[in-house]
Amino acid sequence: MSGDRIPPEATTSALAALDRRSREIFRRIVDSYLETGEPLGSRNLARILPMALSPASIRNVMSDLEGLGLIYAPHTSAGRLPTESGLRLFVDAMLEVGDLTSEERRDIESRVAAGGTARTVDTLLSEAGRMLSGLSRGAGIVLASKVDQRIKHIEFVRLEPTKALVILVGEDGSVENRLIELDPGTTPSALVEASNYLNMHLRGRSLSEARLELLRRQESARAELDQLTAGLVDAGLASWAEAAAGRPDTLIVRGQANLLEDVHAAGDLERIRLLFDDIETQRELVRLLGSAEQGDGVRIFIGSENKLFSLSGSSLVVSPYRDSESRVVGVLGVLGPTRLNYARIVPMVDYTAKLVGRLIG
Structure with missing residues (x-):
């Protein structure tokens, strides 16, 4: 467990400054605060402590704890509450966490x-x-x-001679649609080939992994794909990048x-x-x-x-x-x-x- 936790040496030093009765009084003050939100005073502490201490002795201990910055009095003559530093010490060094039933x-x-x-x-x-x-x-x-969503499926659907819809499906079931421009002369078979290539080689990869894989395969990709299809592959991946950037x-x-x-x-x-x-x-x-x-x-x-x-x-x-x-x-x-x-x-x-x-x- 951590947050911006107290450095270990500071925690050790704070604990070392507390003897058995000081730790018990501090714990009871924190426990009471966590349960009720109310300050706990010396008279009530005297009733619940496992050792016999007078209210005056308890007030002396509380004064020491206050001097260490672990507790404070919200009002004059009131009981004490833990400070944020006191809560941090309690959480880091004294909290007893059980298991769920x-x-x-x-x-x-x-x-x-x-x-x-x-x-x-x-x-x-x-x-x-x-x-x-x-x-x-x-x-x-x-x-x-949502930044590095993993690719499940990419498909190109022609809308006009020079426009196509790229349908991007993530592994979490999310769907993104992006419109891209097509080069003149792009054939239906090129759209199918680009979809098949992307799904075969990039499915299950994150955007960053897909980019790296595409770079790694560039030489063999040129041999597998003609110029128009290779352009579609790049456009499809770029549209996924745009979708990811648009989904914080x-x-x-x-x-x-x-x-x-x-x-x-x-x-x-x-x-x-x-x-x-x-x-x-x-x-x-x-x-x-x-x-x-x-x-x-x-x-x-x-x-x-x-x-x-x-x-x-x-x-x-x-x-x-x-x-x-x-x-x-x-x-x-x-x-x-x-x-x-x-x-x-x-x-x-x-x-x-x-x-x-x-x-x-």
Whole structure:
């Protein structure tokens, strides 16, 4: 698990500064915050700690934790809440993540596969986002990469003597149509030959792989294809490149209304409004999700560690999902307040990413 995590040496140093009772008090403050969102005071702490400590002794420990930047008092004479640095320390060094039960796994599988055998990839991803939202009470986020789609089929259909439609079918079932100009004298057989050549040699390849393969085969291609047909092959591949460039990464957000359920004050409402604005502009969220594609497993981004959340005080738990050849093809996860139930959501996101990878593979 990572996000913009504390460097290991800083984590070790922060943990080393905490003795057994300090760690227990810090853990209880974080646990209480994640469960209720409310500050925890010394008197309530004294009732729930496994060791006998007076409220005065607890206040001394809390003062030390505050000095380390791990907790803070939201109001004078109030209890304490964890800071974002405290949450990061807790997530990186103290979070105990369990595994999903068999029942929970079956529930996730049934929800994601709700569309049945007729579902498209887009439907499956939308159901995954909806499921994550429903189970986490946050917003479900899915980023599906469209930039390097893999080719399933290309076909040329003549419309006019000098115009043809290129039908581009991706392995995810998506279809793109592009109009291209034909050289005078292009015959119907040349269109068929170009389609056959592209489908024979480039099917199953991404755009970048197809370009490399075409370059590699250029000499033999000249021998196999006449000049007009070779021009069609180039035009067909160029039209696929145009289609890919015109289809940016798809961002699916489900359950934004869940983020309003925990609003207690006008400041909270403004925080959520800013977050909704961030989601609408999408650029920062897509960039953030894209950075999660670079690593393995679940990543956790907390609050102002990232530009997107600098004003909204939110967290993001995400994991990349892969196709049958272990290529990262997207990212999914949960967006919510910093007091997300990380111990429950981390294995949920991890399992869903693996499940989606299997289903689209």
